[in-house]
Amino acid sequence: MCITISTTSSDCSERGVKAVPQSELFLREISVDWDEIPRDSYLRAIPALSALRHLPFHCPVTFFVGENGSGKSTLLEGMAEALGFNPEGGSRNYRFSTYDAGSELSGALRPVRGSRREKWGYFLRAESFYNVATAEEEYAKLSSRGSEYYHRRSHGESFLHLIQTNFSGAGLYLLDEPEAALSPQRQLTLLAEIDRCVRAGSQFFIASHSPVLLGFPDAELLCFDGGGIHPIAYEETDSFRITELFIRNRAQILRRLLCADDGED
Ligand SMILES: Nc1ncnc2c1ncn2[C@@H]1O[C@H](COP(=O)(O)OP(=O)(O)OP(=O)(O)O)[C@@H](O)[C@H]1O
Ligand SMILES: [Mg+2]
Numbered sequence: 001m002c003i004t005i006s007t008t009s010s011d012c013s014e015r016g017v018k019a020v021p022q023s024e025l026f027l028r029e030i031s032v033d034w035d036e037i038p039r040d041s042y043l044r045a046i047p048a049l050s051a052l053r054h055l056p057f058h059c060p061v062t063f064f065v066g067e068n069g070s071g072k073s074t075l076l077e078g079m080a081e082a083l084g085f086n087p088e089g090g091s092r093n094y095r096f097s098t099y100d101a102g103s104e105l106s107g108a109l110r111p112v113r114g115s116r117r118e119k120w121g122y123f124l125r126a127e128s129f130y131n132v133a134t135a136e137e138e139y140a141k142l143s144s145r146g147s148e149y150y151h152r153r154s155h156g157e158s159f160l161h162l163i164q165t166n167f168s169g170a171g172l173y174l175l176d177e178p179e180a181a182l183s184p185q186r187q188l189t190l191l192a193e194i195d196r197c198v199r200a201g202s203q204f205f206i207a208s209h210s211p212v213l214l215g216f217p218d219a220e221l222l223c224f225d226g227g228g229i230h231p232i233a234y235e236e237t238d239s240f241r242i243t244e245l246f247i248r249n250r251a252q253i254l255r256r257l258l259c260a261d262d263g264e265d
Pocket of ligand 2: 072073074176207
């Protein structure tokens with residue numbers, strides 16, 4: 001079965017998404033060569049990925065959304081490695097490894113590049129941020145920059161500091177759940193940082209559950225739920241719908257949820 005997401009520019013505009021010409025993107029598409037993936041690989045059991053053959057991108061900012069375990073990080077990591085990034089995170093100059101983070105998918109992914117080439121890039125995962133920060137400090141000590149003291153700041157402070165000092169110009173950036181480190185206030189700051197970079201010509205891929213981050217204007221949201229990867233409008237995402245429902249009906253939802261064991265409906 002060959003499934004291609006055929007989102008066109010007009011599809012994007014119907015969803016309020018402003019597409020740019022694909023040639024202007026650093027990464028305009030990825031395809032998967034399933035012949036390169038073992039028959040017994042767990043990748044074949046992830047519905048969103050097993051159906052994936054070609055995935056085109058249309059916007060400078062693409063979000064991966066979907067339920068826990070739907071395959072967002074697996075694809076993001078595979079893309080990062082296929083694009084030459086350290087699988088554990090960092091820039092392309094980083095080669096540290098604290099665990100076996102290699103992706104089974106990366107060798108089967110074929111990135112299709114646009115006519116522009118990024119000058120810089122970074123792969124940042126909240127879950128291995130400590131290891132990236134350690135490598136950043138080591139690098140800073142060896143260079144003329146001086147130590148950046150990541151470990152003397154809080155998780156969120158140092159995460160945002162790393163972005164503010166490393167993300168610039170026309171770069172290619174992959175972020176896995178950046179909201180895990182950030183307060184709502186600092187997520188707004190991150191939105192402004194992403195906007196700053198996009199205006200300078202950057203492209204972002206971000207796996208996220210955050211209704212704040214997903215609200216970035218003109219981003220394309222790709223949903224991994226329901227058996228394949230498909231575009232989705234911001235207001236249709238679970239992150240938006242469930243958060244809105246909860247905030248509007250908190251007392252009622254909590255009453256039903258927490259009293260369920262007492263036999264109340
Ligand atoms: N090395 C592995 N071996 C076997 N299964 C794996 C491996 N890595 C991930 N998985 C499985 O692949 C599925 C997709 O995982 P993935 O981390 O991509 O989900 P996700 O969409 O990023 O979820 P979350 O929102 O919780 O971060 C999960 O069911 C996970 O258990
Ligand atoms: Mg994940």
